Amino acid sequence: MTTYPVRTYEDVREALLARREIALLDVREEDPHAHAHPLFAANLPLSKLELEAYTRLPRRDVPIVLFDAGEGLAARAAAKFAALGYTSVALLAGGLDGWIRAGGEVFRDVNAPSKAFGEFVEAHRHTPSLSAEAVDTLLRNGDDVVVLDARRFDEYQTMNIPGSISVPGAELVLRARALAPDPSTRVIVNCAGRTRSIIGAQSLVNAGLPNPVAALRNGTIGWTLAGQSLEHGSDRRFEPGAGLDPRQLGASRVAARALAERAGVGRTTLDEAARWAGEATRTTYRFDVRTPAEYEHAHAPGFQGAPGGQLVQETDMFAPVRGARVVLFDDDGVRANMTASWLAQMNIEVYVVDRATPDALTESGPWRAPKPAPLPAALVSTDELAALLADPASGTVVIDVTSSANHVKAHIPGAHWLVRSRLGNDTGDLRALPDAKRYVVTCASSALAQFAAPEIAALTGKPVHVLDGGTAAWLRAGLPGESGYARLASPRIDRYRRPYEGTDNGREAMNAYLEWEYGLVAQLERDGTHGFFVI
Numbered sequence: 001m002t003t004y005p006v007r008t009y010e011d012v013r014e015a016l017l018a019r020r021e022i023a024l025l026d027v028r029e030e031d032p033h034a035h036a037h038p039l040f041a042a043n044l045p046l047s048k049l050e051l052e053a054y055t056r057l058p059r060r061d062v063p064i065v066l067f068d069a070g071e072g073l074a075a076r077a078a079a080k081f082a083a084l085g086y087t088s089v090a091l092l093a094g095g096l097d098g099w100i101r102a103g104g105e106v107f108r109d110v111n112a113p114s115k116a117f118g119e120f121v122e123a124h125r126h127t128p129s130l131s132a133e134a135v136d137t138l139l140r141n142g143d144d145v146v147v148l149d150a151r152r153f154d155e156y157q158t159m160n161i162p163g164s165i166s167v168p169g170a171e172l173v174l175r176a177r178a179l180a181p182d183p184s185t186r187v188i189v190n191c192a193g194r195t196r197s198i199i200g201a202q203s204l205v206n207a208g209l210p211n212p213v214a215a216l217r218n219g220t221i222g223w224t225l226a227g228q229s230l231e232h233g234s235d236r237r238f239e240p241g242a243g244l245d246p247r248q249l250g251a252s253r254v255a256a257r258a259l260a261e262r263a264g265v266g267r268t269t270l271d272e273a274a275r276w277a278g279e280a281t282r283t284t285y286r287f288d289v290r291t292p293a294e295y296e297h298a299h300a301p302g303f304q305g306a307p308g309g310q311l312v313q314e315t316d317m318f319a320p321v322r323g324a325r326v327v328l329f330d331d332d333g334v335r336a337n338m339t340a341s342w343l344a345q346m347n348i349e350v351y352v353v354d355r356a357t358p359d360a361l362t363e364s365g366p367w368r369a370p371k372p373a374p375l376p377a378a379l380v381s382t383d384e385l386a387a388l389l390a391d392p393a394s395g396t397v398v399i400d401v402t403s404s405a406n407h408v409k410a411h412i413p414g415a416h417w418l419v420r421s422r423l424g425n426d427t428g429d430l431r432a433l434p435d436a437k438r439y440v441v442t443c444a445s446s447a448l449a450q451f452a453a454p455e456i457a458a459l460t461g462k463p464v465h466v467l468d469g470g471t472a473a474w475l476r477a478g479l480p481g482e483s484g485y486a487r488l489a490s491p492r493i494d495r496y497r498r499p500y501e502g503t504d505n506g507r508e509a510m511n512a513y514l515e516w517e518y519g520l521v522a523q524l525e526r527d528g529t530h531g532f533f534v535i
Helices: 009-018 030-035 046-056 073-083 095-101 112-125 132-140 153-158 169-179 195-206 219-225 246-263 270-277 292-297 308-313 335-345 382-390 404-409 449-460 470-476 507-518 520-527
Strands: 023-026 064-067 089-092 145-149 186-190 213-216 266-268 284-288 325-329 349-353 378-380 396-400 438-442 464-467
Touching (some): 064 095, 089 095, 112 335, 112 507, 112 520, 132 145, 132 219, 169 186, 169 195, 169 308, 169 335, 186 195, 195 335, 213 219, 219 507, 270 284, 270 325, 270 349, 382 396, 382 438, 438 449, 449 464, 464 470
Parallel strands (some): 064 089, 186 213, 266 349, 396 438, 438 464
16 A cells, blocks of 8 residues: 655644645535645545546645645545555545644635635725625615625626625726726625625725725625615626726726735746746646636636636635646736736735736636546446436446435436545445446536546456446437436535625534634634735
């Protein structure tokens, strides 16, 4: 059995304080991760490691420290990382329990660094805010108010403040002057909870928007707790293709550049960023912070799409290597500088691309994540699988390793859902399935199924095939699908249910979430590794 080096709590903490590169990775599923983890521990579940590793950890000799909570996942993940070519992989001494025993602070929920930073900003800058009751009164009285929702558009469509407009975070400074051209119009920024409301409102304040600005205190959670109604399915949003007034754009550009300079943001070029990305001794992330539509229309080679507001909100997901270099691109001089000003205050070395021309944007389409080649697997077509399932004598059992949300929404009739990281464990996830003569493994696209199939074959000794094109191909072929929670062989631990999402959250959970956020500044002080500052 292969043994791996061990790094202690003290060693990891010292690396964080020294800003040396380190990727502290929690390889459990998202739900257990959300219940307790170190501040800068990024969640990269063992179950989808191959699909994410090369994007999130672009340098193969970056120092990686893995942990779990005693389930044995970290050692399995270390073997996979080694097989993928990573050369500096270690285990955290004692895992999560070892961290706690050594005196390490643990945080709840997801995206803890960004949420803690939002609370840090509010505590130090006293970001103006209004209660849900006060905002509701302004709207009911017909006051001159515009409410800007800083979340992703799909989140906004789930539930939103009545009359609000979707303006995702990085777009706020770029668009606010056009959406509220009268300086007397009050601008209120909201999200579901607190972080994006605070960062969005403070962005407008920092950028010198002449309007009175406030965050909606506690976002849609606060609105719901106040007993006020939300809208659902709204489609109000800024006009992506609308031209910007040159004077308004100029004012926003000057303000954003000045903020970036005050925060210590560096400048670079596309060519220099490409050279940095090729360095063997330093990790460089390159992000295009424009909207997904703009990114897909045309972007620079090597740049991943990461809308600026989400990048600030989910920094641990996009850039899990603490101490890495981050390069940002836009084509307006506002969004990258504003995003960079926040990342710099989060103690991240960040640069903005200058002097890029449209002819440098030579690629189009969505981000194509680099992935290792899976082991060869026997494929079965949708028609072949349909024939097998129609014949009870074939003894075919379908295993779905997609996300539980995808499976519940739509799956092949009779398919059993499994969390891949629980294959071969002692809880009997595979053993709970009906006896089979053969297994067919699927997921949304077949990408993850190709990695799970050899593991299932090794564990069962049965023939295992992969559905070519996955469940998406099955549904595109017009074959029947079903939805619902039947045949879940694993617990739904792959996704943490946020207390601020959806429309059916309990008041107790929402209040508990807010109390947790209020306590984050004190947790930061106890942890002591953050290096955050404000300008």
